[in-house]
Amino acid sequence: xxxxxxxxxxxxxxxxxxxxxxxxxxxxxxxxxxxxxxxxxxxxxxxxxxxxxxxxxxxxxxxxxxxxxxxxxxxxxxxxxxxxxxxxxxxxxxxxxxxxxxxxxxxxxxxxxxxxxxxxxxxxxxxxxxxxxxxxxxxxxxxxxxxxxxxxxxxxxxxxxxxxxxxxxxxxxxxxxxxxxxxxxxxxxxxxxxxxxxxxxxxxxxxxxxxxxxxxxxxxxxxxxxxxxxxxxxxxxxxxxxxxxxxxxxxxxxxxxxxxxxxxxxxxxxxxxxxxxxxxxxxxxxxxxxxxxxxxxxxxxxxxxxxxxxxxxxxxxxxxxxxxxxxxxxxxxxxxxxxxxxxxxxxxxxxxxxxxxxxxxxxxxxxxxxxxxxxxxxxxxxxxxxxxxxxxxxxxxxxxxxxxxxxxxxxxxxxxxxxxx
Numbered sequence: 192x193x194x195x196x197x198x199x200x201x202x203x204x205x206x207x208x209x210x211x212x213x214x215x216x217x218x219x220x221x222x223x224x225x226x227x228x229x230x231x232x233x234x235x236x237x238x239x240x241x242x243x244x245x246x247x248x249x250x251x252x253x254x255x256x257x258x259x260x261x262x263x264x265x266x267x268x269x270x271x272x273x274x275x276x277x278x279x280x281x282x283x284x285x286x287x288x289x290x291x292x293x294x295x296x297x298x299x300x301x302x303x304x305x306x307x308x309x310x311x312x313x314x315x316x317x318x319x320x321x322x323x324x325x326x327x328x329x330x331x332x333x334x335x336x337x338x339x340x341x342x343x344x345x346x347x348x349x350x351x352x353x354x355x356x357x358x359x360x361x362x363x364x365x366x367x368x369x370x371x372x373x374x375x376x377x378x379x380x381x382x383x384x385x386x387x388x389x390x391x392x393x394x395x396x397x398x399x400x401x402x403x404x405x406x407x408x409x410x411x412x413x414x415x416x417x418x419x420x421x422x423x424x425x426x427x428x429x430x431x432x433x434x435x436x437x438x439x440x441x442x443x444x445x446x447x448x449x450x451x452x453x454x455x456x457x458x459x460x461x462x463x464x465x466x467x468x469x470x471x472x473x474x475x476x477x478x479x480x481x482x483x484x485x486x487x488x489x490x491x492x493x494x495x496x497x498x499x500x501x502x503x504x505x506x507x508x509x510x511x512x513x514x515x516x517x518x519x520x521x522x523x524x525x526x527x528x529x530x531x532x533x534x535x536x537x538x539x540x541x542x543x544x545x546x547x548x549x550x551x552x553x554x555x556x557x558x559x560x561x562x563x564x565x566x567x568x569x570x571x572x573x574x575x576x577x578x579x580x581x582x583x584x585x586x587x588x589x590x591x592x593x594x595x596x597x598x599x600x601x602x603x604x605x606x607x608x609x610x611x612x
Contacts, residue, residue: 245416255424258299259290267422268410287423291430300431305338309386310482312337313405313425322483322517328533328556329503330547333379335478337432340383340390344439347387350380352445355452362473364457368500370475378474385467385479391436465495472497480504502544521562521575524584527601530557531585534597534604550604554578558610579611 245266250256264287290296304312310323326335333339340347354360360376362369372378405425408414450463457466471479480501486492498507520526532538533553538546558578576584582602590598605611 245419248417248420253299253302255296255299255303255427256420259293259296259424259427261290261420261423264290264420264423267419268408268412268414287426288430291427291434296427297431300427304428304431305336305341307337308335309337309340309390310335310485312428313487322485323481324517324556325481325483326478327552328516328549329481330549331477331481333478335382335386337435339379340386341435341439344383344387347377347380347383348440348446350377351384352449353377354381355449360474361452361456362470364459364469366473368473368475368504370502373475376474378471378476378479381467381474382471382476382479385464385471387436387439388467389464390432391439461494465493468495468497469500472499472501475502477502483507503546506546516556519556519560519562521572522558522578522581523576524581524588527557527578527581527585531594531597531601534600535593536596536600550600551608554601554604554608554610558605558608577612578605 245262247262248256250261255261267287270287291300308326310326314321314324354376357376360372405422406418407422408418412418453463453466456470461469468479468482472482479495479497480503482495482497484492484494484496498504515529530553533548534550538548560575562575579602582598586598602611
């Protein structure tokens with residue numbers, strides 16, 4: 192069995208299901224003759240803007256688009272730019288913001304969001320560097336999802352209280368990690384509580400939900416019907432998270448006491464959720480140990496550094512540059528050379544912990560467009576080489592025999608996914 196020791200461094204809603212768009216003819220102001228001594232001028236109705244419906248998108252059964260009847264929504268581009276009194280899209284103006292009241296729609300949203308990692312929420316079309324893409328490529332036990340953090344909030348809170356009643360679990364900012372305390376100190380619940388704090392309480396509510404990374408389109412972008420409606424779906428997702436937050440336990444005196452204990456763990460000016468995430472990593476939660484500082488937008492910056500303290504800490508500090516996997520770059524030999532080793536059978540961290548990668552996710556990341564250019568003056572190659580061309584060029588180099596098997600695995604996965612050529 193091949194053993195390769197690798198250190199990685201990753202660097203508002205209305206129901207219009209039966210609606211038909213009606214074009215309203217403009218009316219010229221008229222003078223009505225009156226028997227009174229003064230003439231009365233009757234003003235014309237306000238000008239009405241005819242908002243045409245977009246061609247339907249073929250949403251699969253059970254999807255959010257299908258269950259929430261997003262095809263019946265008006266175009267999202269320009270929707271908020273058109274005054275309410277000028278729209279001619281039906282009598283119930285709030286449909287896009289009330290669709291979630293339908294049980295079928297709510298259930299589809301829950302099924303959809305339960306599978307999403309909060310750190311990857313809204314990043315599908317992300318064009319900037321995203322350090323948290325590492326969550327897409329590393330396979331861990333008990334992965335982080337919305338389902339995980341919303342399954343048992345009260346239980347998680349109780350377990351965090353229990354952990355903070357144990358001095359052994361209160362690792363200060365300068366304390367060494369102790370992953371053996373993972374279960375006894377409820378590291379998983381600490382991370383869950385941290386993210387509930389971010390999404391549901393205090394300023395974390397606004398930062399987590401409203402200021403997450405969103406893909407917006409404007410008229411100049413000439414978005415497709417699918418792209419236009421994706422913005423409505425993002426709004427529905429945010430509604431779902433806010434509703435889940437309303438079901439979580441209230442902020443009370445018990446939380447105030449716990450918060451005082453949490454604040455006591457830090458010296459730097461960190462937010463409460465950031466302190467908890469770092470603590471969870473020090474106590475051995477693998478998901479917390481993949482977190483890095485990131486900014487979902489220009490107005491928010493999160494400073495957790497679980498990557499320094501978690502079970503895989505040495506990957507980040509000894510091998511890869513931070514942006515090696517943080518964005519989709521065009522295939523090239525220089526791009527693939529340091530990454531092909533991730534396709535080896537047995538990859539061990541410096542502590543002997545086996546690292547498991549999602550090879551299919553990696554191949555799609557490396558071999559499928561869209562690609563982005565992060566340099567200021569560079570230009571994307573309009574016809575970038577295929578991964579097959581890159582591998583052939585790489586094989587012409589003087590490679591160590593240990594590289595041959597990882598390259599063969601990479602080729603097999605790429606061919607199976609039909610993204611090799």
